[in-house]
Each structure stands twice: as C-alpha cells, then as structure tokens.
Amino acid sequence: MPEHPQAMNVVEQADGPVLDTAALGAEIRKLRKARGKTLADLAGAAGRSTSFMSQLERGRAEMSISDLKRVALTLGVPLGWFFVSESKPAAEVGRVQRAGSRRRLGTVTDGLVEELLSPNIGGSFEMFLSTFEPGAMLLEPSLRDTEEEGYLVKGRLDVWIGEHFFELNAGDSFRIEREPFRWANRGRIEAVVVWVIAPPTY
Known part of the structure; x- marks a missing residue:
C-alpha cells in the first residue's frame, strides 16, 4: 500500500x-x-x-x-x-522514444533544455536533443570522464574544447574526449544539437 x-x-x-x-x-x-x-x-x-x-x-x-x-x-x-504522459506498447519500451513523451532537463529560463532521445537510461551511451537559447552560455569549463559527440542541427554555437575555440554552424559536428569544454550561443536564434555521451551521465 x-x-x-x-x-x-x-x-x-x-x-x-x-x-x-x-x-x-x-x-x-x-x-x-x-x-x-x-x-x-x-x-x-x-x-x-x-x-x-x-x-x-x-x-x-x-x-x-x-x-x-x-x-x-x-x-x-x-x-x-x-512520470510518463502516455502508456507505451510493451514492444516500444527500451526500443522507441516518441517525440511527444521525451523527458526534459532544464528550462528555457536556464538557457538550456535537454530532452532525452534515448528510449531509456542505463545503456552504454545516451543521446540528448540540446536546445541553447540566444545568449545562453556555460561560463565555467566542464570536465567529464566521457567521450561526447554533437551534431549542430540548427543555429550557430561557439564551443571551446581544451585550449581550442570553434565557431560551429548548422551541419557541423564536434567531439569532446575527456577535455574541459564550454559553450555559448551568441546568435539571434536558438541552437539545437543532437548530443551523444558515453558512458551515460544521467
């Protein structure tokens, strides 16, 4: 009970x-x-x-x-x-993630919203759809014991990886392998990145 x-x-x-x-x-x-x-x-x-x-x-x-x-x-x-917004067919559990029921981390007011694209957590990697609002930035470098790759779907994003600075545009991709990194969206529209992390952090 x-x-x-x-x-x-x-x-x-x-x-x-x-x-x-x-x-x-x-x-x-x-x-x-x-x-x-x-x-x-x-x-x-x-x-x-x-x-x-x-x-x-x-x-x-x-x-x-x-x-x-x-x-x-x-x-x-x-x-x-x-919580889940809808029940899943048994065959979809762990295999399919529907767009309307993604789990979200962060808020627009934080400048970054991450939606879990992976059907569940606990695998050898995880995939997020990260949306960076105009003006959003990570001020302090982040260092994780992970390998990460991102594909910029929309907008532009400035990324610092280790001691290197990159201006990324839609269609560009990047890789971070256990190096400090930070980012900033200094554009006028949101930047959207498909972000893959291994091992999972969530």
Whole structure:
C-alpha cells in the first residue's frame, strides 16, 4: 500500500501516471549509479532507511510524492522525470522514444533544455536533443570522464574544447574526449544539437 495514497493520487491527476513500482525502482537505481550516489545518500535525502531504499529499487516498496521530490532533487532531475504522459506498447519500451513523451532537463529560463532521445537510461551511451537559447552560455569549463559527440542541427554555437575555440554552424559536428569544454550561443536564434555521451551521465 502507498504510504500516502492521497498525495500520490493528486500528483497522478495533475501530471499523468507515474511509473509502476518496478519501473520506478529501476529508474532510481540507474540514476543513482550514474550520479555516483550510494543507497545511504538517497536514504538520508528522503529521510528513509537504507533498507527501505533497497526495497524501493527492487520494486518491493512504494514511496510518497514528497519523498520522491527529495530523491529527484538529490539525483539532479525534475520530479517529472519519473512520470510518463502516455502508456507505451510493451514492444516500444527500451526500443522507441516518441517525440511527444521525451523527458526534459532544464528550462528555457536556464538557457538550456535537454530532452532525452534515448528510449531509456542505463545503456552504454545516451543521446540528448540540446536546445541553447540566444545568449545562453556555460561560463565555467566542464570536465567529464566521457567521450561526447554533437551534431549542430540548427543555429550557430561557439564551443571551446581544451585550449581550442570553434565557431560551429548548422551541419557541423564536434567531439569532446575527456577535455574541459564550454559553450555559448551568441546568435539571434536558438541552437539545437543532437548530443551523444558515453558512458551515460544521467
């Protein structure tokens, strides 16, 4: 039984159906491992025991929406990450991602919106559609233990990779291999990039 069934029902009606217990647990486990978090980290954030979080990840426990909000904050994703707008045919799960049900990170006000193009997380790589608003920029260089490639679908984007600066236009592509990088959209329209990362960061 849900610990707070009324709270769960309110969110379901407002935001669409939440993932089932087994799928939710698997999703939390994948995100936790991608973030380098321990069960104890999540348990502390949610105010639950490590044993409870272990049961949750195995699909043997349910949690309230307030707990899930704290878990989402700890894992660096919006609460909506754990919700789906439509049910998928069984054959599409893990194989097909429909345009209307992509998971999103970030907001237009942040200057960058990333939509997960991969059908799920937890594979050997992940693919995002990154939209950079005009004027958006990453001021501090980012360094990740990853190999990344991007294809600029629309607009223009300035990219610094290591000590090198590049002006990219629609149709250009780039590769980042464990080097510090940053970016800026100094154009007048949004820049849209298909971005592939390995190993996954989400």
